[in-house]
Amino acid sequence: MAAGASRIFVSHLSGMAVFDPGGDQVGRVRDLVAMLRVGSRPPRVLGLVVELSNRRRIFLPMTRVTGIESGQIISTGVLNVRRFEQRPTERLILGELLDRRLRLIETDEEVTVLDVSVRQLAARREWEIDRVYVRKGRGTRTGGGEDRRFGLPWKGGGRRSGETLTVEWSALTGFSLEEHGQGAENLLATFEQLRPADLANVLHHLSAKRRIEVASALQDDRLADVLEELPEDDQIEILGELKDERAAEVLEAMDPDDAADLLGELPEDDKERLLALMRPSDAADVRRLMAYEDKTAGGLMTTEPIVLRPDATIADALARVRNRDLSPALAAQVYVCRPPDETPTGKYLGTVHFQRLLRDPPYTLVGSILDDDLLPLTPEAALPEVAGFFATYDMVAAPVVDDGGALLGAVTVDDVLDHMLPDDWRETEFHLSAEVAEGAG
Template identity: 35%
Template sequence: MMDDATLNFPPIEEIEQLVAEGRLTELQAQLERIHPADIALLLDELETETAVTVFELLSIEIASEVLDETGGQIRQELVEKVDDERLADLLDELPMDDAAEFLEDLPDEISDRLIGLMEPEEAAEVQELLAYEEETAGRLMTRDVVALRRQWTISETFDYLRSLEDAETLHYLYVVDRDNKLIGVVPLRTLILSQPDQTIESLMSTDVASVPVTADQEELAEFVTRYDYFVVPVVSPNNELLGVVTVDDVLDIFEEEVTEDIQRLGGSEPLDQPYFAVSVFQIVRKRIGWLLLLFVASTLSGEVIRLFQNELDLVVALGFFITLITGTGGNAGSQTVATIIRAITLDEVRLSNLGAAWWREVSVGLLLGLAMGAVGIVRALLWNTGYEVALVVALTLPIIVIWSTTVATVIPIVADRYRIDPTVISGPMIATIVDATGLLIYFSLAKLILGI
């Protein structure tokens, strides 16, 4: 964790003392010198009541930015304890795409109440954004976009820009026709370096990269990453300019997608809201389905053990290595699936090069398996299990590692090919499959080598 000096705010104890002694004017002066993102981190460190008091001291401009930067429990506390009228004023101050993102994380009842208290124009824009399907470009875009006309001169364009009250970004200036259809783009740098009497049409590039309003947010993030854009125009099916998505929104997408993937890798459905805003029963509902499915799948391991019960009764020492065998297979599979899913995300691995990826992972699995087998045979001999059982363990470990890397390589790639999120069927599911099949391999080798 970064220290207070790094984050550019006074020690927590000093702030708590200022609040306790009622020296709020002094504290307010200090807060004005701190960046809103740092204030949001500061609120996370404070007790709830103190955090709310500090938040109430902020001007509406700073408070709106702080509200946008907060997350998790402190955001929930602010929504519960700050007056609705003030919250609505803060949402009016935010860019409408950020306001929409804030509201979509709230329960419908609270969200509707706050929208009803916002200024009519801002409320209408937020409702329009929320009407688009979740996780699409339409939900993420802002309508505060600068649109130019091709016949304008540079001088006229600058007069127009000076008249604007607000704009999300001016990195790129988009050109539209009389029907608001996107026909060109002019970088701000080009505009600044041009002569006053030149026209926009003479400067604009007609090769404009845009995304449809229905584009999935993952596709949008990949688009921005591939072409290194700061901002991307969003268009209707008729190529009308509807808004723009900026790079800060794309960074939020990456954070959201990574969070979802981590939760799915753990065998749980992603949470729709910040952690502390979700009730215990909602968390249970998100987890119970996969937990029951994995429970049923895990019974396969029990079935395999039951199938070879006679062999276990004859050679009790085989039971010593059950957890070692299943653990090694599961761990090797987890390592592989994490690498493969990351490669799929970066578009480095796909169905067309499945064979190359499989051979690479099998080669790694063979070397790892041989190393684990060497350690395994030493462990078995130290437990005085006899040479034959030690040989079974030494042969099983390389085979199970190769098998687990195969499963962990093939399943995510095939799932991605058929547009199934590979994280959904990876992690615990692959480990469960490897456990059952690994035991089958282990006991089959034991039966063959020991002649039982």
């Protein structure tokens, strides 16, 4: 069963083997991590707690799950093997939700949770709790026992009083956030739908104490997105309040150019300590960017554009462009290079713009539709030269190529604007978001 194809009961996931893209088993599922939301909205499923062969338990985000089928889970990307630590806003589904006593809203009857199902939202990568399998009454056993691994009645002859039924999460009360209160959980639930830039502006206008509480409770990917939109002082303050390992994880989740800018503002000892805790490949990208002057193409670029070989097809290119993690600017074009495919690449051959990908048949090779007339930027190109390039050619992204012809990265228009606006522009714009924060401080 492919991920998102239908609902999956968590009792079936417990103990299920997890495999990497190469087919090697990395561990087994021991729990699922969910975040409660205000009112009747079902909890969002954040990821899996996976136990490795050495008994270490790690966190696997649901965004890394590409398939749940034939009694196994397939993951993608590099696993973060740092030990899982539950955060204040997180709940363990097997450990904390099963056997929980809730109430049916319609009849006010008490029920005991025996199992829950999860599902992937249509056309999105988010997962949430879907339905709840419950038993009416207090669930007193009349004999036998219960298998705590799955939260289901033990089949060894025991039975429990009360009718069992499956209901929607919204039909239950007793395990969701209160509508009122000033805990970080409530603020997170209130701001869940805000764009990173708007949430960053809200955080900026909170008191220092509240800002740290909310930032610490955000998931790594969400906090990374928000940090990229915050003023420099707020970035440094928040990063300094995180544990070193957590700070390194958040830096890994940031765009390499933003992580390089942030680390560049830290004292040398702090910078080196955090770089040493990051994954070597991520740290290498950041160190490479930090070698360039701030307001140059090399200092502005990201090292993670879409790179394809000339024998890739338009269908391949469109599949890469569909990646939800890409910004619109980075998804606007692909860069065609000789191998290796990661920056710094082999010889840069040219660019294919998104509109051109839509005009030609899917089987067309990208090497045959290159735009190679435009000279790329050099890493030493100063900010005015970069801005002039974008204005002259109506570009939203541009390749950066070294003297040897290798693609080093790409500069996007948002980074150019960010460095051309006044230093305090984040603090003077988007006043509407600041009004949202008035009642939260």
